[in-house]
Amino acid sequence: MKLPAPPTEKSFPSSLHHPRVATVIGRWLGTAVVVCFLTGLYSHFQQDTPGWLPIPSRPATLYRVTQGLHVLSGTIAVPLLLAKLWTVYPKLFAKLPWPPSRKALETMLERASILVLVSAMALELFIGFLNTLQWYPWPFPFRQTHYALAWIIVGALLVHIAVKLPLIRANWRRIAEIVPNSLPPAISGLTRRGLFRTVAGAAALVGITSVGQSAPALGPIAVLAPRKPNIGPQGLPVNRTADAAGVTSVDDNWRFTIKGPQELSLSLDELQQLPQSRSALPIACVEGWSQGGRWEGVRIRDLLELCGAPAHSRVRVVSMEKGGFYATSELPEQFAADPLTLLALRLNGEELALDHGFPARIIAPNRPGVLQTKWVHRLEVIA
Amino acid sequence: MKIRRGLAGAGVLLGLWGVWKLATTVDVHGLVRLPLWLGGAVLADDFFLVPLTVTAGWLVTRWASRPDGHRTVGTIRTTLLYVGITSLIAAPLLLRQGKGPNPTVLPRDYLRDWLLLEATIVAAGIVGYFIASRSAGNALRPATSAVVGRAWRGLRRVRRAPRCE
Numbered sequence: 001m002k003l004p005a006p007p008t009e010k011s012f013p014s015s016l017h018h019p020r021v022a023t024v025i026g027r028w029l030g031t032a033v034v035v036c037f038l039t040g041l042y043s044h045f046q047q048d049t050p051g052w053l054p055i056p057s058r059p060a061t062l063y064r065v066t067q068g069l070h071v072l073s074g075t076i077a078v079p080l081l082l083a084k085l086w087t088v089y090p091k092l093f094a095k096l097p098w099p100p101s102r103k104a105l106e107t108m109l110e111r112a113s114i115l116v117l118v119s120a121m122a123l124e125l126f127i128g129f130l131n132t133l134q135w136y137p138w139p140f141p142f143r144q145t146h147y148a149l150a151w152i153i154v155g156a157l158l159v160h161i162a163v164k165l166p167l168i169r170a171n172w173r174r175i176a177e178i179v180p181n182s183l184p185p186a187i188s189g190l191t192r193r194g195l196f197r198t199v200a201g202a203a204a205l206v207g208i209t210s211v212g213q214s215a216p217a218l219g220p221i222a223v224l225a226p227r228k229p230n231i232g233p234q235g236l237p238v239n240r241t242a243d244a245a246g247v248t249s250v251d252d253n254w255r256f257t258i259k260g261p262q263e264l265s266l267s268l269d270e271l272q273q274l275p276q277s278r279s280a281l282p283i284a285c286v287e288g289w290s291q292g293g294r295w296e297g298v299r300i301r302d303l304l305e306l307c308g309a310p311a312h313s314r315v316r317v318v319s320m321e322k323g324g325f326y327a328t329s330e331l332p333e334q335f336a337a338d339p340l341t342l343l344a345l346r347l348n349g350e351e352l353a354l355d356h357g358f359p360a361r362i363i364a365p366n367r368p369g370v371l372q373t374k375w376v377h378r379l380e381v382i383a
Numbered sequence: 384m385k386i387r388r389g390l391a392g393a394g395v396l397l398g399l400w401g402v403w404k405l406a407t408t409v410d411v412h413g414l415v416r417l418p419l420w421l422g423g424a425v426l427a428d429d430f431f432l433v434p435l436t437v438t439a440g441w442l443v444t445r446w447a448s449r450p451d452g453h454r455t456v457g458t459i460r461t462t463l464l465y466v467g468i469t470s471l472i473a474a475p476l477l478l479r480q481g482k483g484p485n486p487t488v489l490p491r492d493y494l495r496d497w498l499l500l501e502a503t504i505v506a507a508g509i510v511g512y513f514i515a516s517r518s519a520g521n522a523l524r525p526a527t528s529a530v531v532g533r534a535w536r537g538l539r540r541v542r543r544a545p546r547c548e
Protein backbone atom coordinates (compact mmCIF):
# COMPACT_ATOMS: atom_id res chain seq x y z
CA MET A 1 0.00 0.00 0.00
CA LYS A 2 1.22 3.44 -0.86
CA LEU A 3 0.87 6.26 1.62
CA PRO A 4 -0.73 9.38 0.17
CA ALA A 5 1.86 11.93 -0.86
CA PRO A 6 2.45 14.77 1.61
CA PRO A 7 0.83 18.02 0.57
CA THR A 8 2.78 20.52 -1.48
CA GLU A 9 2.31 24.22 -1.97
CA LYS A 10 -0.03 23.38 -4.88
CA SER A 11 -2.34 21.15 -2.85
CA PHE A 12 -4.49 24.03 -1.66
CA PRO A 13 -6.88 25.10 -4.39
CA SER A 14 -8.62 28.04 -2.72
CA SER A 15 -7.89 31.34 -4.42
CA LEU A 16 -7.90 32.96 -0.99
CA HIS A 17 -4.48 31.58 -0.11
CA HIS A 18 -3.20 34.67 -1.83
CA PRO A 19 -0.63 37.34 -0.95
CA ARG A 20 -3.18 40.12 -1.31
CA VAL A 21 -5.43 38.48 1.24
CA ALA A 22 -2.48 37.85 3.52
CA THR A 23 -1.51 41.52 3.26
CA VAL A 24 -4.94 42.75 4.30
CA ILE A 25 -5.31 40.32 7.23
CA GLY A 26 -1.71 41.07 8.15
CA ARG A 27 -2.56 44.73 8.40
CA TRP A 28 -5.33 43.99 10.88
CA LEU A 29 -3.22 41.61 12.92
CA GLY A 30 -0.31 44.05 12.86
CA THR A 31 -2.57 46.78 14.21
CA ALA A 32 -3.72 44.54 17.06
CA VAL A 33 -0.11 43.64 17.88
CA VAL A 34 1.00 47.27 17.90
CA VAL A 35 -1.90 48.20 20.20
CA CYS A 36 -0.94 45.31 22.48
CA PHE A 37 2.70 46.34 22.46
CA LEU A 38 2.11 50.00 23.26
CA THR A 39 -0.50 49.38 25.95
CA GLY A 40 1.68 46.58 27.34
CA LEU A 41 4.69 48.89 27.53
CA TYR A 42 2.55 51.40 29.35
CA SER A 43 1.56 48.73 31.85
CA HIS A 44 5.18 47.70 32.24
CA PHE A 45 6.31 51.26 32.93
CA GLN A 46 3.49 51.73 35.41
CA GLN A 47 4.99 48.91 37.44
CA ASP A 48 8.71 49.43 36.74
CA THR A 49 8.91 53.17 36.25
CA PRO A 50 12.28 54.37 34.95
CA GLY A 51 13.47 57.55 36.66
CA TRP A 52 13.20 59.64 33.50
CA LEU A 53 9.52 58.86 32.94
CA PRO A 54 6.98 60.78 35.02
CA ILE A 55 3.62 59.01 34.78
CA PRO A 56 0.77 61.50 35.23
CA SER A 57 -2.04 60.78 37.66
CA ARG A 58 -4.63 61.97 35.15
CA PRO A 59 -6.70 61.13 33.20
CA ALA A 60 -7.97 59.08 36.11
CA THR A 61 -9.25 56.24 33.93
CA LEU A 62 -6.32 56.08 31.51
CA TYR A 63 -4.92 52.77 32.76
CA ARG A 64 -8.39 51.30 32.79
CA VAL A 65 -8.72 52.10 29.10
CA THR A 66 -5.22 51.03 28.05
CA GLN A 67 -5.20 47.70 29.85
CA GLY A 68 -8.78 46.93 28.84
CA LEU A 69 -7.70 47.63 25.28
CA HIS A 70 -4.63 45.43 25.73
CA VAL A 71 -6.61 42.37 26.65
CA LEU A 72 -9.36 43.16 24.13
CA SER A 73 -7.01 43.58 21.18
CA GLY A 74 -4.99 40.57 22.35
CA THR A 75 -8.11 38.42 22.40
CA ILE A 76 -9.21 39.71 19.01
CA ALA A 77 -5.76 38.83 17.70
CA VAL A 78 -6.54 35.13 18.20
CA PRO A 79 -8.94 34.84 15.23
CA LEU A 80 -6.78 37.26 13.24
CA LEU A 81 -3.63 35.17 13.77
CA LEU A 82 -5.49 32.01 12.77
CA ALA A 83 -6.88 33.69 9.66
CA LYS A 84 -3.42 34.92 8.74
CA LEU A 85 -1.90 31.46 9.19
CA TRP A 86 -4.73 30.02 7.11
CA THR A 87 -4.11 32.33 4.16
CA VAL A 88 -0.40 31.57 4.05
CA TYR A 89 -0.73 27.91 4.96
CA PRO A 90 0.39 26.52 1.56
CA LYS A 91 3.72 28.28 2.05
CA LEU A 92 4.44 25.92 4.90
CA PHE A 93 4.77 23.17 2.30
CA ALA A 94 6.90 25.13 -0.14
CA LYS A 95 10.02 23.25 -1.20
CA LEU A 96 13.17 24.15 0.65
CA PRO A 97 15.50 25.93 -1.76
CA TRP A 98 18.21 23.70 -3.16
CA PRO A 99 21.12 23.77 -4.09
CA PRO A 100 22.64 26.32 -1.70
CA SER A 101 22.94 29.82 -3.11
CA ARG A 102 22.61 33.35 -1.92
CA LYS A 103 18.93 33.29 -2.76
CA ALA A 104 18.48 30.03 -0.88
CA LEU A 105 20.15 31.49 2.18
CA GLU A 106 17.84 34.51 2.07
CA THR A 107 14.82 32.23 1.84
CA MET A 108 16.01 30.19 4.81
CA LEU A 109 16.57 33.33 6.89
CA GLU A 110 13.16 34.62 5.98
CA ARG A 111 11.53 31.39 7.01
CA ALA A 112 13.46 31.39 10.27
CA SER A 113 12.20 34.89 11.03
CA ILE A 114 8.65 33.76 10.37
CA LEU A 115 9.12 30.80 12.69
CA VAL A 116 10.23 33.20 15.43
CA LEU A 117 7.29 35.50 14.75
CA VAL A 118 4.64 32.78 14.69
CA SER A 119 5.91 30.83 17.68
CA ALA A 120 6.39 33.91 19.86
CA MET A 121 3.05 35.38 18.90
CA ALA A 122 1.08 32.16 19.37
CA LEU A 123 2.66 31.58 22.78
CA GLU A 124 2.18 35.23 23.78
CA LEU A 125 -1.53 35.10 23.02
CA PHE A 126 -1.88 31.78 24.82
CA ILE A 127 -0.13 32.74 28.03
CA GLY A 128 -1.71 36.20 27.98
CA PHE A 129 -5.19 34.76 27.81
CA LEU A 130 -4.59 32.08 30.43
CA ASN A 131 -3.08 34.69 32.73
CA THR A 132 -6.40 36.53 32.74
CA LEU A 133 -7.96 33.37 34.21
CA GLN A 134 -5.19 33.30 36.82
CA TRP A 135 -4.02 30.02 35.35
CA TYR A 136 -0.26 29.64 34.97
CA PRO A 137 0.55 26.08 33.87
CA TRP A 138 3.96 26.95 32.34
CA PRO A 139 7.41 26.59 33.94
CA PHE A 140 8.56 30.20 33.45
CA PRO A 141 7.52 33.48 35.08
CA PHE A 142 4.61 35.09 33.25
CA ARG A 143 5.45 38.76 33.41
CA GLN A 144 9.11 38.53 32.46
CA THR A 145 8.45 36.07 29.62
CA HIS A 146 5.47 37.99 28.27
CA TYR A 147 7.51 41.19 28.30
CA ALA A 148 10.57 39.70 26.58
CA LEU A 149 8.45 37.92 23.96
CA ALA A 150 6.74 41.25 23.21
CA TRP A 151 10.07 42.73 22.05
CA ILE A 152 10.89 39.60 20.08
CA ILE A 153 7.48 39.74 18.36
CA VAL A 154 7.84 43.38 17.41
CA GLY A 155 11.39 42.76 16.19
CA ALA A 156 10.39 39.78 14.08
CA LEU A 157 7.42 41.74 12.77
CA LEU A 158 9.69 44.54 11.54
CA VAL A 159 11.92 42.00 9.79
CA HIS A 160 8.85 40.40 8.25
CA ILE A 161 7.57 43.76 6.99
CA ALA A 162 11.02 44.54 5.57
CA VAL A 163 10.99 41.27 3.63
CA LYS A 164 7.45 41.69 2.36
CA LEU A 165 7.60 45.41 1.61
CA PRO A 166 7.34 44.96 -2.18
CA LEU A 167 4.18 42.87 -1.77
CA ILE A 168 2.72 45.34 0.71
CA ARG A 169 3.49 48.20 -1.67
CA ALA A 170 1.91 46.38 -4.57
CA ASN A 171 -1.20 46.02 -2.49
CA TRP A 172 -1.33 49.71 -1.62
CA ARG A 173 -0.85 50.66 -5.23
CA ARG A 174 -3.30 48.04 -6.42
CA ILE A 175 -0.93 46.82 -9.10
CA ALA A 176 -2.78 44.42 -11.37
CA GLU A 177 -2.45 40.82 -10.33
CA ILE A 178 -2.59 37.49 -12.04
CA VAL A 179 -5.98 35.90 -11.55
CA PRO A 180 -5.47 32.56 -9.84
CA ASN A 181 -6.71 29.42 -11.43
CA SER A 182 -9.19 27.66 -9.18
CA LEU A 183 -12.87 27.17 -8.51
CA PRO A 184 -14.77 30.34 -9.46
CA PRO A 185 -16.35 32.15 -6.53
CA ALA A 186 -19.74 31.52 -8.07
CA ILE A 187 -19.33 27.90 -7.09
CA SER A 188 -17.22 27.97 -3.98
CA GLY A 189 -19.11 30.96 -2.59
CA LEU A 190 -15.73 32.32 -1.56
CA THR A 191 -14.82 35.86 -2.35
CA ARG A 192 -12.19 38.00 -0.75
CA ARG A 193 -14.76 40.40 0.48
CA GLY A 194 -16.67 37.49 1.96
CA LEU A 195 -13.57 36.23 3.70
CA PHE A 196 -12.72 39.64 5.13
CA ARG A 197 -16.27 40.04 6.37
CA THR A 198 -16.20 36.65 8.01
CA VAL A 199 -12.85 37.26 9.71
CA ALA A 200 -13.88 40.72 10.87
CA GLY A 201 -17.09 39.18 12.15
CA ALA A 202 -15.17 36.53 14.10
CA ALA A 203 -12.99 39.22 15.68
CA ALA A 204 -16.03 41.32 16.53
CA LEU A 205 -17.85 38.32 18.00
CA VAL A 206 -14.94 37.40 20.24
CA GLY A 207 -14.54 41.06 21.24
CA ILE A 208 -18.19 41.68 22.07
CA THR A 209 -18.47 38.51 24.15
CA SER A 210 -15.43 39.37 26.25
CA VAL A 211 -15.11 43.15 26.57
CA GLY A 212 -17.84 43.27 29.21
CA GLN A 213 -15.28 42.52 31.90
CA SER A 214 -13.85 46.00 31.33
CA ALA A 215 -17.01 47.75 30.14
CA PRO A 216 -19.69 46.74 32.66
CA ALA A 217 -22.55 47.76 30.36
CA LEU A 218 -21.70 44.71 28.25
CA GLY A 219 -21.14 42.52 31.32
CA PRO A 220 -24.30 40.44 30.88
CA ILE A 221 -23.15 39.13 27.49
CA ALA A 222 -19.47 38.72 28.41
CA VAL A 223 -19.79 34.95 28.23
CA LEU A 224 -16.17 34.51 27.13
CA ALA A 225 -14.70 36.78 29.81
CA PRO A 226 -13.09 35.42 32.97
CA ARG A 227 -14.63 38.20 35.06
CA LYS A 228 -18.14 39.39 35.57
CA PRO A 229 -18.88 42.92 36.79
CA ASN A 230 -20.62 43.29 40.16
CA ILE A 231 -19.58 39.81 41.31
CA GLY A 232 -17.57 39.87 44.52
CA PRO A 233 -17.69 41.35 47.99
CA GLN A 234 -19.42 44.76 47.92
CA GLY A 235 -20.25 44.17 44.27
CA LEU A 236 -16.66 44.39 43.07
CA PRO A 237 -14.38 41.57 41.86
CA VAL A 238 -11.16 40.83 43.73
CA ASN A 239 -7.75 40.00 42.36
CA ARG A 240 -5.89 38.76 45.41
CA THR A 241 -8.07 37.50 48.23
CA ALA A 242 -7.23 38.14 51.87
CA ASP A 243 -6.76 34.42 52.27
CA ALA A 244 -4.20 34.27 49.45
CA ALA A 245 -2.40 37.28 50.95
CA GLY A 246 -2.25 35.59 54.36
CA VAL A 247 -4.39 38.25 56.04
CA THR A 248 -6.94 36.24 57.97
CA SER A 249 -8.13 38.78 60.51
CA VAL A 250 -7.35 42.22 61.85
CA ASP A 251 -7.27 42.62 65.62
CA ASP A 252 -9.08 45.36 67.52
CA ASN A 253 -6.02 47.30 68.60
CA TRP A 254 -4.86 47.64 64.98
CA ARG A 255 -3.04 50.92 64.43
CA PHE A 256 -2.01 52.82 61.37
CA THR A 257 1.36 54.58 61.30
CA ILE A 258 2.64 57.37 59.07
CA LYS A 259 6.28 58.22 59.30
CA GLY A 260 7.35 61.62 58.00
CA PRO A 261 9.12 64.46 59.75
CA GLN A 262 6.84 63.40 62.61
CA GLU A 263 5.57 59.92 63.22
CA LEU A 264 1.86 59.51 63.89
CA SER A 265 0.03 56.44 65.06
CA LEU A 266 -3.73 56.32 64.65
CA SER A 267 -6.42 53.82 65.53
CA LEU A 268 -9.15 53.03 62.99
CA ASP A 269 -11.50 55.23 65.03
CA GLU A 270 -9.08 58.13 64.87
CA LEU A 271 -8.66 57.66 61.10
CA GLN A 272 -12.43 57.80 60.77
CA GLN A 273 -12.50 61.07 62.75
CA LEU A 274 -10.22 62.80 60.23
CA PRO A 275 -11.89 64.73 57.37
CA GLN A 276 -13.21 62.14 54.93
CA SER A 277 -13.17 62.59 51.15
CA ARG A 278 -14.88 60.72 48.37
CA SER A 279 -13.41 59.50 45.07
CA ALA A 280 -15.18 57.66 42.29
CA LEU A 281 -12.32 55.60 40.85
CA PRO A 282 -12.03 52.29 39.06
CA ILE A 283 -10.11 49.25 40.11
CA ALA A 284 -8.31 48.51 36.84
CA CYS A 285 -6.54 45.19 37.03
CA VAL A 286 -3.44 44.27 35.04
CA GLU A 287 -5.54 41.32 33.91
CA GLY A 288 -7.74 43.68 31.94
CA TRP A 289 -10.96 43.69 33.94
CA SER A 290 -12.04 46.89 35.59
CA GLN A 291 -14.95 48.38 37.45
CA GLY A 292 -15.69 51.69 39.08
CA GLY A 293 -16.22 52.04 42.83
CA ARG A 294 -17.22 54.80 45.25
CA TRP A 295 -14.46 55.14 47.80
CA GLU A 296 -14.32 57.14 51.04
CA GLY A 297 -11.33 57.83 53.22
CA VAL A 298 -8.56 60.25 54.05
CA ARG A 299 -6.65 62.06 51.32
CA ILE A 300 -3.01 61.07 51.24
CA ARG A 301 -2.07 64.71 50.87
CA ASP A 302 -3.99 65.52 54.08
CA LEU A 303 -2.03 62.79 55.87
CA LEU A 304 1.21 64.23 54.51
CA GLU A 305 0.28 67.63 55.90
CA LEU A 306 -0.59 66.10 59.27
CA CYS A 307 2.85 64.56 59.66
CA GLY A 308 4.58 67.71 58.49
CA ALA A 309 5.74 66.43 55.10
CA PRO A 310 5.76 68.66 51.99
CA ALA A 311 2.79 68.26 49.64
CA HIS A 312 5.05 66.80 46.97
CA SER A 313 6.51 63.75 48.65
CA ARG A 314 7.06 60.21 47.52
CA VAL A 315 5.43 57.71 49.81
CA ARG A 316 6.15 54.06 50.48
CA VAL A 317 3.04 52.04 51.22
CA VAL A 318 3.40 49.00 53.46
CA SER A 319 0.78 46.27 53.62
CA MET A 320 0.13 43.60 56.19
CA GLU A 321 0.11 40.98 53.43
CA LYS A 322 2.65 38.24 53.70
CA GLY A 323 5.35 38.18 51.05
CA GLY A 324 4.56 38.59 47.38
CA PHE A 325 5.75 41.34 45.07
CA TYR A 326 3.09 43.76 46.14
CA ALA A 327 3.41 43.80 49.94
CA THR A 328 4.90 47.25 49.51
CA SER A 329 4.40 49.81 46.78
CA GLU A 330 5.46 53.32 46.12
CA LEU A 331 3.29 56.34 45.40
CA PRO A 332 5.19 58.79 43.20
CA GLU A 333 4.73 62.39 44.29
CA GLN A 334 2.20 63.33 41.62
CA PHE A 335 -0.03 60.47 42.80
CA ALA A 336 0.41 61.26 46.49
CA ALA A 337 -0.48 64.90 45.83
CA ASP A 338 -3.54 64.15 43.70
CA PRO A 339 -6.71 65.05 45.63
CA LEU A 340 -8.37 61.86 44.36
CA THR A 341 -5.79 59.62 46.03
CA LEU A 342 -7.12 58.22 49.28
CA LEU A 343 -6.30 55.96 52.12
CA ALA A 344 -9.72 54.43 51.62
CA LEU A 345 -11.73 53.09 54.56
CA ARG A 346 -15.09 52.58 52.85
CA LEU A 347 -16.31 51.22 49.51
CA ASN A 348 -19.77 51.67 47.98
CA GLY A 349 -21.19 52.99 51.25
CA GLU A 350 -19.86 50.28 53.57
CA GLU A 351 -16.74 49.61 55.57
CA LEU A 352 -14.16 47.84 53.34
CA ALA A 353 -14.57 44.08 53.08
CA LEU A 354 -11.51 42.11 54.17
CA ASP A 355 -10.95 41.01 50.56
CA HIS A 356 -10.90 44.66 49.50
CA GLY A 357 -8.21 45.54 52.02
CA PHE A 358 -9.91 46.20 55.39
CA PRO A 359 -9.10 48.23 57.41
CA ALA A 360 -7.43 50.59 54.93
CA ARG A 361 -6.20 50.56 51.35
CA ILE A 362 -4.78 52.87 48.74
CA ILE A 363 -6.91 54.02 45.85
CA ALA A 364 -5.37 56.37 43.31
CA PRO A 365 -6.29 57.51 39.79
CA ASN A 366 -4.66 55.99 36.67
CA ARG A 367 -2.91 53.07 38.35
CA PRO A 368 -2.96 49.31 37.85
CA GLY A 369 -4.83 47.41 40.55
CA VAL A 370 -1.69 45.63 41.77
CA LEU A 371 -0.41 48.99 43.00
CA GLN A 372 -3.63 49.86 44.83
CA THR A 373 -2.14 48.25 47.91
CA LYS A 374 -4.57 46.66 50.37
CA TRP A 375 -4.39 46.02 54.14
CA VAL A 376 -2.20 49.12 54.54
CA HIS A 377 -0.82 49.67 58.02
CA ARG A 378 2.06 51.99 57.37
CA LEU A 379 3.05 54.88 55.13
CA GLU A 380 6.63 56.13 54.97
CA VAL A 381 7.49 59.47 53.44
CA ILE A 382 10.57 58.86 51.30
CA ALA A 383 11.39 62.34 50.09
CA MET B 384 16.03 49.13 -0.38
CA LYS B 385 17.26 51.57 2.26
CA ILE B 386 13.94 51.45 4.05
CA ARG B 387 13.97 47.66 4.01
CA ARG B 388 17.49 47.49 5.39
CA GLY B 389 16.58 49.97 8.11
CA LEU B 390 13.44 48.08 9.09
CA ALA B 391 15.22 44.75 9.15
CA GLY B 392 18.11 46.16 11.17
CA ALA B 393 15.79 47.75 13.72
CA GLY B 394 13.84 44.50 13.91
CA VAL B 395 16.93 42.45 14.62
CA LEU B 396 17.98 44.89 17.35
CA LEU B 397 14.59 44.84 19.07
CA GLY B 398 14.51 41.05 18.86
CA LEU B 399 17.95 40.77 20.39
CA TRP B 400 16.87 43.11 23.16
CA GLY B 401 13.99 40.72 23.85
CA VAL B 402 16.35 37.74 23.90
CA TRP B 403 18.61 39.63 26.29
CA LYS B 404 15.61 40.39 28.54
CA LEU B 405 14.70 36.71 28.51
CA ALA B 406 18.22 35.62 29.33
CA THR B 407 18.54 38.04 32.23
CA THR B 408 15.12 37.72 33.85
CA VAL B 409 14.16 34.07 33.39
CA ASP B 410 16.07 31.36 35.23
CA VAL B 411 17.74 28.40 33.50
CA HIS B 412 14.92 26.05 34.45
CA GLY B 413 12.46 28.26 32.56
CA LEU B 414 14.82 29.08 29.70
CA VAL B 415 15.40 25.47 28.69
CA ARG B 416 11.68 24.75 28.71
CA LEU B 417 10.59 27.85 26.85
CA PRO B 418 11.57 26.49 23.39
CA LEU B 419 9.35 23.48 24.00
CA TRP B 420 6.42 25.76 24.66
CA LEU B 421 7.23 27.89 21.63
CA GLY B 422 7.41 24.76 19.49
CA GLY B 423 4.18 23.49 21.01
CA ALA B 424 2.44 26.75 20.11
CA VAL B 425 3.50 26.33 16.46
CA LEU B 426 2.43 22.70 16.38
CA ALA B 427 -0.95 23.55 17.88
CA ASP B 428 -1.53 26.21 15.23
CA ASP B 429 0.08 24.80 12.11
CA PHE B 430 -0.61 21.13 12.63
CA PHE B 431 -3.93 21.20 14.40
CA LEU B 432 -6.00 24.39 14.27
CA VAL B 433 -5.20 25.50 10.72
CA PRO B 434 -5.41 22.00 9.14
CA LEU B 435 -8.74 21.62 10.90
CA THR B 436 -10.09 24.77 9.23
CA VAL B 437 -8.53 23.84 5.89
CA THR B 438 -10.17 20.41 6.02
CA ALA B 439 -13.50 21.79 7.15
CA GLY B 440 -13.33 24.40 4.40
CA TRP B 441 -12.54 21.73 1.83
CA LEU B 442 -15.46 19.56 2.92
CA VAL B 443 -17.85 22.50 2.90
CA THR B 444 -16.69 23.63 -0.53
CA ARG B 445 -17.10 20.12 -1.92
CA TRP B 446 -20.58 20.03 -0.56
CA ALA B 447 -21.23 23.41 -2.12
CA SER B 448 -20.44 22.27 -5.63
CA ARG B 449 -23.89 20.76 -6.01
CA PRO B 450 -26.35 23.02 -7.86
CA ASP B 451 -27.45 25.99 -5.78
CA GLY B 452 -25.05 25.00 -3.01
CA HIS B 453 -23.00 28.11 -3.63
CA ARG B 454 -25.87 30.28 -2.44
CA THR B 455 -25.87 28.98 1.09
CA VAL B 456 -22.29 27.83 1.49
CA GLY B 457 -21.20 31.22 2.82
CA THR B 458 -23.65 31.00 5.70
CA ILE B 459 -22.59 27.46 6.56
CA ARG B 460 -18.91 28.25 6.42
CA THR B 461 -19.30 31.36 8.57
CA THR B 462 -21.43 29.56 11.13
CA LEU B 463 -18.91 26.73 11.49
CA LEU B 464 -16.08 29.20 11.82
CA TYR B 465 -17.83 31.21 14.52
CA VAL B 466 -18.70 28.08 16.45
CA GLY B 467 -15.06 27.01 16.20
CA ILE B 468 -13.43 30.27 17.26
CA THR B 469 -15.77 30.89 20.19
CA SER B 470 -15.29 27.30 21.37
CA LEU B 471 -11.53 27.69 21.15
CA ILE B 472 -11.68 30.75 23.42
CA ALA B 473 -14.20 29.08 25.70
CA ALA B 474 -12.09 25.93 26.16
CA PRO B 475 -9.72 27.31 28.83
CA LEU B 476 -12.65 28.90 30.66
CA LEU B 477 -14.48 25.56 30.72
CA LEU B 478 -11.38 23.62 31.78
CA ARG B 479 -10.41 26.00 34.54
CA GLN B 480 -13.83 26.82 35.97
CA GLY B 481 -14.13 26.07 39.68
CA LYS B 482 -10.45 25.18 40.07
CA GLY B 483 -8.90 28.47 41.23
CA PRO B 484 -8.88 29.77 44.82
CA ASN B 485 -10.62 33.05 43.96
CA PRO B 486 -14.42 32.89 43.51
CA THR B 487 -14.54 36.18 41.58
CA VAL B 488 -12.41 34.65 38.80
CA LEU B 489 -14.56 32.62 36.38
CA PRO B 490 -17.77 33.30 38.31
CA ARG B 491 -20.15 32.36 35.49
CA ASP B 492 -21.69 29.05 34.62
CA TYR B 493 -19.45 28.80 31.58
CA LEU B 494 -20.88 25.52 30.33
CA ARG B 495 -24.38 26.96 30.18
CA ASP B 496 -23.15 30.22 28.66
CA TRP B 497 -21.07 28.44 26.06
CA LEU B 498 -24.00 26.24 25.02
CA LEU B 499 -26.23 29.32 24.82
CA LEU B 500 -23.66 31.15 22.72
CA GLU B 501 -23.26 28.25 20.29
CA ALA B 502 -27.03 27.82 20.09
CA THR B 503 -27.36 31.51 19.25
CA ILE B 504 -24.72 31.30 16.54
CA VAL B 505 -26.30 28.20 15.02
CA ALA B 506 -29.77 29.75 15.18
CA ALA B 507 -28.49 32.87 13.44
CA GLY B 508 -26.83 30.59 10.88
CA ILE B 509 -30.08 28.73 10.21
CA VAL B 510 -31.96 31.99 9.71
CA GLY B 511 -29.20 33.12 7.36
CA TYR B 512 -29.40 29.83 5.48
CA PHE B 513 -33.12 30.15 4.87
CA ILE B 514 -32.86 33.77 3.84
CA ALA B 515 -30.09 32.85 1.40
CA SER B 516 -31.90 29.87 -0.09
CA ARG B 517 -35.23 31.72 -0.25
CA SER B 518 -33.72 34.61 -2.14
CA ALA B 519 -32.08 32.03 -4.38
CA GLY B 520 -35.48 30.52 -5.19
CA ASN B 521 -37.24 33.81 -5.86
CA ALA B 522 -34.62 35.83 -7.55
CA LEU B 523 -32.83 33.53 -9.93
CA ARG B 524 -31.60 36.12 -12.29
CA PRO B 525 -31.05 34.51 -15.69
CA ALA B 526 -27.59 36.00 -16.12
CA THR B 527 -26.34 34.68 -12.80
CA SER B 528 -27.77 31.24 -13.21
CA ALA B 529 -26.34 31.02 -16.71
CA VAL B 530 -22.90 31.94 -15.42
CA VAL B 531 -23.13 29.50 -12.55
CA GLY B 532 -24.41 26.76 -14.81
CA ARG B 533 -21.57 27.21 -17.26
CA ALA B 534 -18.94 27.24 -14.56
CA TRP B 535 -20.51 24.25 -12.94
CA ARG B 536 -20.55 22.23 -16.17
CA GLY B 537 -16.97 23.23 -16.80
CA LEU B 538 -15.98 21.99 -13.40
CA ARG B 539 -17.74 18.68 -13.94
CA ARG B 540 -15.90 18.17 -17.20
CA VAL B 541 -12.65 18.75 -15.39
CA ARG B 542 -13.73 16.33 -12.69
CA ARG B 543 -14.54 13.61 -15.22
CA ALA B 544 -11.30 14.02 -17.07
CA PRO B 545 -8.88 11.25 -16.14
CA ARG B 546 -6.41 12.29 -13.51
CA CYS B 547 -2.99 11.75 -14.84
CA GLU B 548 -0.87 13.56 -12.28
Ligand code: HEM
Pocket residue numbers: 033036037039040041043044045047070071072073074075077121124125126127128129130131132143144146147149150153286287288
Ligand atom coordinates in the same frame (compact mmCIF):
# COMPACT_ATOMS: atom_id res chain seq x y z
C1 HEM C 1 1.13 40.18 20.47
C2 HEM C 1 0.43 40.28 21.51
C3 HEM C 1 0.86 40.88 22.84
C4 HEM C 1 1.88 41.73 23.16
C5 HEM C 1 2.92 42.32 22.23
C6 HEM C 1 1.80 41.97 24.58
C7 HEM C 1 2.66 42.77 25.30
C8 HEM C 1 2.60 42.99 26.67
C9 HEM C 1 3.56 43.74 27.43
C10 HEM C 1 4.78 44.45 26.87
C11 HEM C 1 3.16 43.72 28.73
C12 HEM C 1 3.84 44.36 29.93
C13 HEM C 1 4.56 43.28 30.69
C14 HEM C 1 5.21 43.83 31.92
O1 HEM C 1 4.53 44.43 32.74
O2 HEM C 1 6.43 43.65 32.06
C15 HEM C 1 1.94 42.97 28.79
C16 HEM C 1 1.23 42.70 29.94
C17 HEM C 1 0.11 41.93 30.00
N1 HEM C 1 -0.52 41.31 28.92
FE1 HEM C 1 0.10 41.31 27.03
N2 HEM C 1 0.73 41.28 25.09
C18 HEM C 1 0.12 40.61 24.05
C19 HEM C 1 -0.98 39.81 24.12
C20 HEM C 1 -1.73 39.61 25.26
C21 HEM C 1 -2.94 38.86 25.33
C22 HEM C 1 -3.58 38.11 24.18
C23 HEM C 1 -3.37 38.92 26.61
C24 HEM C 1 -4.62 38.34 27.21
C25 HEM C 1 -5.72 38.11 26.62
C26 HEM C 1 -2.42 39.68 27.35
C27 HEM C 1 -2.50 39.93 28.70
C28 HEM C 1 -1.60 40.65 29.42
C29 HEM C 1 -1.68 40.83 30.84
C30 HEM C 1 -2.73 40.23 31.76
C31 HEM C 1 -0.61 41.64 31.21
C32 HEM C 1 -0.27 42.15 32.62
C33 HEM C 1 0.82 41.36 33.21
C34 HEM C 1 1.20 41.83 34.58
O3 HEM C 1 1.53 43.01 34.73
O4 HEM C 1 1.14 41.04 35.52
N3 HEM C 1 -1.43 40.10 26.50
N4 HEM C 1 1.63 42.52 27.51
